[in-house]
Amino acid sequence: MQAAPPVRATARPSVTTALRAVESLLMSGGQRTARRNAWTSVLEDRRRAKDRSEAELALQDSPHTARTS
Template sequence: MQAAPVRATAIPSFTNALRAVESLLMSGGQRTARRNAWTSVLEDRRRAKDRSEAERLLDEAVAARTS
């Protein structure tokens, strides 16, 4: 009697599976972080422009009062 051939299939360990899931989640998280950072940069630029415009208008108002 001959033994039946054994098929060995590598089953990923829990740790390897967890690492794979983590890498998938982290890549999306990094994209979100970059997008959030860029949105913050744009918002900071907008606020700086608004501050600059407000300062200019105040300076003009003071100059008009003293003339």
């Protein structure tokens, strides 16, 4: 009986890793940083909007808030 050949385990890069590699080839460092900063700002704006919406709903549901409708 012949022994099985050794198995090589190599991790495939994730989609994110592959995209960042392509991004680094296509863009200079300054553009890459600016793009990441812009995306971080978008995510932060979304988080703040969600927080405002949740706070507004909480205030509307509060029995201590005077309603002006």
